[in-house]
Amino acid sequence: MNTYALLLNHAPDRYDGLTEDDYMDIIKDYVAWVEKLSAEGTYVGGEKLADGPGKTLTKTDTGIEVHDAPMAELAEVLGGFMLIKAADYASAVAIAKTCPHMVHNSTLEIREVQPTD
Amino acid sequence: MTEHDNIKDANNSTIAGESGADGVNAAAPQAAPSKVIAHELVGAQLERMARTQRRRLVADLVTKLGVKRLEMAEDVVQDAVIAAMQSWPFKGMPDSPAAWLNRVARNKAYDRLRREGREQSITNDDESEHDPRQHDDAVMSQVADHMHGQFYGAQVNDPELKLIFLCCHDSLVEEDRLMLTLKVVSGFTARDIAAVFLKKEAAVGQRLARAKRKLRALDGEGTSHDLNDLSRFAVQARLNTVLKVIYLMFALGYAPRRGEALIQQDVALEALRLAEVLAGARETVQPAVHALAALLNLQASRFAARTGPDTANNDMSGRLVLLRDQNRALWDTELIKRGMVHLAMAQAGDALSRYHLEAGIAAAHATAKHFGETDWTGICALYVRLEAMTNSPVVAVNACVAQAFAGTPEKAFLKLEALAGAERLSDYAPYHIARGELLRMLSRPIDAAESFQAAIVCAASAPVIAHLQDRLASCV
Structure with a gap:
C-alpha cells in the first residue's frame, strides 16, 4: 500500500463572494468524502493552505530575492492537499475520481509519496 | 513508464465508470458499515x-x-x-x-x-520600554477570571436563558426585545425575523443594529444588568417577554414562510427546550410558563405527521399535510402526554394567559382520535376568548376556520370578509389559504382558486407552495 498526495487546485476567485450557505453545501461534500475514506482506513490526512499569496524565493547572482507569489496571474492555485492510501496509481486515480473536488473544481493532481522501504 | 500509461488509460477509459468503482474497492480495506458515515x-x-x-x-x-x-x-x-x-x-x-x-x-x-x-496599553502607556509579557500575564489572569471564575447571585442558570433575559432588557421596547432575542440568541437572520413580523427586511436590520447599540451603551451606566446579577425581580419583570420570545421562536421553527424546509425542527425544539427549562426552574415557574410548555409540546407532537414524502429528495420534507389528512398514529404520544401534564399544572391559580387558551385548542386537537371527532364547538369557544384577549387579525383568521368546521361556513366567511381590510393581512399567506378553503366549502371553486393563487404569491416555504398547487388543481 502506497501513499498518494492529492493536490487540490482551484481558480483564484473560486470561493470569493460565496454565501455561507453556498460554501456549506460544498463543504458538506468534502467532509462526507473524507469521513467515508477515513472509515475505510484509506484517508491519511490533509491540510488546507491559507488563502492569499505565498512567497517565492529566487536565487540570483547577488543573493536571494523574496517575492509575493504572483497568485492573481495564475489560472489556478494550490488550495490544499490530502494524503490517501492506495495500492497503485490506478487505484489512487479511481479514488480521486470520486473526490468532490472534481465536482466543485476542475483540476486535481496526484503524486505518489516516495516509499521509504 | 507503464505506470504513467496506466493513468492515461484510466483517465481515457472511464469518466465515472465501472473500473473507477472497482478501483476504490480494491484499494480500500473492508470497513465496518457502522463506521461509514452517511x-x-x-x-x-x-x-x-x-x-x-x-x-x-x-x-x-x-x-x-x-x-x-x-x-x-x-x-x-x-x-x-x-x-x-x-x-x-x-x-x-x-x-x-x-x-x-x-x-x-x-x-x-x-x-x-x-x-x-x-491596544489599551499602547494608548494609555507612553513608556516605550514596557514588558509586553508582563502585561499579557495580567490580561490572561483577567481572562481566566472571566472564564473560570465562580459566579454568585445568578438566578437563572442556563446560559441561553440568561442571554434571552438580557435581550429582554426593560429599556428596549417589546418588539425590539423580541427581534434582538431571535437574532442574538437564536441566530435568525433579519429576513427570517422580517417574515415573522410581517415587516421589511431592511427595517428589521436597522432596528436590530439600534437595539444592540442601546444595549451596549447601557453597559457604561452602572445599571445592574450584568447577566450574572439578574435579580429575582428583574426575572419576574421580564418573564412575559421571554415567554413571548420562546413562543415566536417556536412559531418560526414550526412554520417558516420562506426557504425549502417546512420545519426547521431544531429551532422549534430549541424553543420547546427553553420552555421546559423555565417550567423546571424555581425562579421562573408560573402557570403561564406551564401553559406555554403545554402548547409547545402539543404542537411539536405533530412534527412527524405534518409533512409528506418528497419523492425527488427522498425525504419527508416534501409536502404540507393538513391536520385533517394527518396520520394520527404518527403523533408523538410522549409529547402529548407531557403537554397534558403541563396543561394540568397550568390550572393552578387564577391567571389566564393566551397560552392557556392556545394550549386548550391544541389539546382539543391532540385528544381527538379522528378529524371527525374534533370538538369544534369547544375550540370555537376558546377562540372567542382568545380573540377578545389578543385582538389579533391572525387569531381571527384561525377562528373563522374553526367556525367553518363547527358547521357554519357561511357565517365564518362573512366574518373573514369583514377582516379583509385589516392591516398586513393581504401579505399573510394563511389568510388567503383560509379564504380559499372556506370558498371551497361554499362550492365557489373559481374564487377559491384566486385565493390560493394569492397565497402562493405571498412568501411561503416550498412545501407550502407544493401543497397550494395541489389545492389549486383541485379547484379546476
Whole structure:
C-alpha cells in the first residue's frame, strides 16, 4: 500500500463572494468524502493552505530575492492537499475520481509519496 | 513508464465508470458499515453546528465575557464556524464538533482580549520600554477570571436563558426585545425575523443594529444588568417577554414562510427546550410558563405527521399535510402526554394567559382520535376568548376556520370578509389559504382558486407552495 498526495487546485476567485450557505453545501461534500475514506482506513490526512499569496524565493547572482507569489496571474492555485492510501496509481486515480473536488473544481493532481522501504 | 500509461488509460477509459468503482474497492480495506458515515448525516451535523451550536456558544461566551462583549462573542463564534468549514474538509469531523468549536471560539476570544489589552496599553502607556509579557500575564489572569471564575447571585442558570433575559432588557421596547432575542440568541437572520413580523427586511436590520447599540451603551451606566446579577425581580419583570420570545421562536421553527424546509425542527425544539427549562426552574415557574410548555409540546407532537414524502429528495420534507389528512398514529404520544401534564399544572391559580387558551385548542386537537371527532364547538369557544384577549387579525383568521368546521361556513366567511381590510393581512399567506378553503366549502371553486393563487404569491416555504398547487388543481 502506497501513499498518494492529492493536490487540490482551484481558480483564484473560486470561493470569493460565496454565501455561507453556498460554501456549506460544498463543504458538506468534502467532509462526507473524507469521513467515508477515513472509515475505510484509506484517508491519511490533509491540510488546507491559507488563502492569499505565498512567497517565492529566487536565487540570483547577488543573493536571494523574496517575492509575493504572483497568485492573481495564475489560472489556478494550490488550495490544499490530502494524503490517501492506495495500492497503485490506478487505484489512487479511481479514488480521486470520486473526490468532490472534481465536482466543485476542475483540476486535481496526484503524486505518489516516495516509499521509504 | 507503464505506470504513467496506466493513468492515461484510466483517465481515457472511464469518466465515472465501472473500473473507477472497482478501483476504490480494491484499494480500500473492508470497513465496518457502522463506521461509514452517511452523506446526509454529515450534512445534518454540519447544519446543526451552524445553527444550534452557534447560538449556544454565543450565549455561553456572553455569560462569561459580559454583556459589553456581545458582539465580540458573535464574531469569535462566527470565526470558529468558518475555521471549522476550512479545516474539516481536510481533517474530517472532530470527535466532538461542539467541543472543537467551543475550544476554537474561546481561543479566539483570548486572542481578542489580549489584543484589546495591548491596544489599551499602547494608548494609555507612553513608556516605550514596557514588558509586553508582563502585561499579557495580567490580561490572561483577567481572562481566566472571566472564564473560570465562580459566579454568585445568578438566578437563572442556563446560559441561553440568561442571554434571552438580557435581550429582554426593560429599556428596549417589546418588539425590539423580541427581534434582538431571535437574532442574538437564536441566530435568525433579519429576513427570517422580517417574515415573522410581517415587516421589511431592511427595517428589521436597522432596528436590530439600534437595539444592540442601546444595549451596549447601557453597559457604561452602572445599571445592574450584568447577566450574572439578574435579580429575582428583574426575572419576574421580564418573564412575559421571554415567554413571548420562546413562543415566536417556536412559531418560526414550526412554520417558516420562506426557504425549502417546512420545519426547521431544531429551532422549534430549541424553543420547546427553553420552555421546559423555565417550567423546571424555581425562579421562573408560573402557570403561564406551564401553559406555554403545554402548547409547545402539543404542537411539536405533530412534527412527524405534518409533512409528506418528497419523492425527488427522498425525504419527508416534501409536502404540507393538513391536520385533517394527518396520520394520527404518527403523533408523538410522549409529547402529548407531557403537554397534558403541563396543561394540568397550568390550572393552578387564577391567571389566564393566551397560552392557556392556545394550549386548550391544541389539546382539543391532540385528544381527538379522528378529524371527525374534533370538538369544534369547544375550540370555537376558546377562540372567542382568545380573540377578545389578543385582538389579533391572525387569531381571527384561525377562528373563522374553526367556525367553518363547527358547521357554519357561511357565517365564518362573512366574518373573514369583514377582516379583509385589516392591516398586513393581504401579505399573510394563511389568510388567503383560509379564504380559499372556506370558498371551497361554499362550492365557489373559481374564487377559491384566486385565493390560493394569492397565497402562493405571498412568501411561503416550498412545501407550502407544493401543497397550494395541489389545492389549486383541485379547484379546476
